[in-house]
Amino acid sequence: MNCFVMKRNDYKISNSLSDHNGHPAVTVITAVYNAENYIAECILSVINQSYHNFEYIIIDGGSTDNTVNIIKQYEKHLAYWISEPDKGVYDAWNKALMKSKGEWITFVGADDQLHLDALHLYMEHINAHPLKDKLEFISSFIELVNEDLSPIRTVGAAWKWQDFKREMTTWHLGAFHSKNLFIKYGNFDTSYKISGDYEFLLRAKDQLNTSFIEQPTAKMRSCGMSNVMLFKASEETYKAKIKNKVLSNVKGQALILIDKFRLLVRKSFGWKRF
Template sequence: MNNPLISVVTVSYNAVSTIEQTIISVLNQMYFNIEYIIIDGGSTDGTVDIIKRYDDKIAYWQSEPDRGIYDAMNKGILQAKGEWIYFIGASDLLLKNSFQTIFSEKIDAEVIYGDITIVYPKGQKQIKKAFSSSCLSYRMPTSHQAILMRTTVIKEHKGFNLDYKILADFDLMQRSYLSGVTFQYVPVSVAEFKFDGVSSKVSKEDIDFYRIMKRNKSIKYPMMCFIVLEIKRLIGFVYRKFILRQL
């Protein structure tokens, strides 16, 4: 079994009701070669007090204002000493055997990705299988909570582009893929991601999506792809709004 150092980065802002569960999920990993980094955006609700409870088990943490989630993630990258970097939000849970399962495999790639468990508002859970990395020309194969990247790769690509407020993770993955970075799928659900309904920032997300595909020249007709995915988004909304809540 490989045992590389993994830098786990959590970014937070006013997450007092959820961050302790996230911290515990990282500290309870069966895989022990982890450095834990928390980048807080200057919380005022007691989040920092919770972080301080685990000060002796966290490699590095800071709390100061930032320019959003991706700015905070970039700060985490600068502090990372691990061979791999993994990001998990302050309301998500890292599943206990995730890293142990991943690194029991032979890893030949520069990006590892797996499945994600979605937790819906009423507590229903669904494992969402990842798509092939070949879909990166037009979409993410999985959630960023199910992705590990080699530190060298993420730094070579200069981290997250702050021009994108919603989909900078997609942009980084796409740029990496188009540059020839190798991806490897491992069939394990890496984390639990809380789905809290349709984003209020959907329109901004759509704009980011189109700009990224056009700027990276990932496909020939980005507008056509944009329209198709918007139709799929609408179908997904109808499913979640009128069908899933009946289950």
């Protein structure tokens, strides 16, 4: 088994977690596996941020294409990276969290891109917020794009418990998570493969302290979700609600069956709205 590890001592962030101007440190995390066509663009969108007090961590799942070689080309800009087999994206994120030093943590997919002022917008928003010391989660609008980065639509909404407990209304790409959120609620549950970020945020229920930036901060490629992934995402979403007592086990299991039937009908009609 091949395993590549890179550690550096000259992180962009200081041991005090703030620079000499008092700018809080941010950790940017990317989990990647066989993304040679996109990873360089993703890395460049991070390392060229206008906000400078951040560290960048990349966790590769043991890529078999040219991804690792591309990462090595940028390793002087990375606080930490590793390439080894893992149990999926949430396992990779947990590995990165163990190495992170930032007061705020954000996740960027290997085929996604941050706007170059994204970190600055988030920190500016946080610093101006009247309850900035209590904030735990901040999200924004996200631009969904095709593979060639041509626009599809803009998505995202402010977090509201009554909406969020029904479905994932926020987008994890570029969203800021307070380090205290992980101290309080633990890391991601690696038994989830698609809906682990939703399950994590459900743990706080209506006690999550949030804010929203009414500007796009990132571009997310929308390559479509396979039939298998749609069924898996639906099942995991209801299991997350059962785990966090948003739904009873009986009602949750019933809704899993109902939603499977709904998805089967959609599939039979070519995934038209049902």
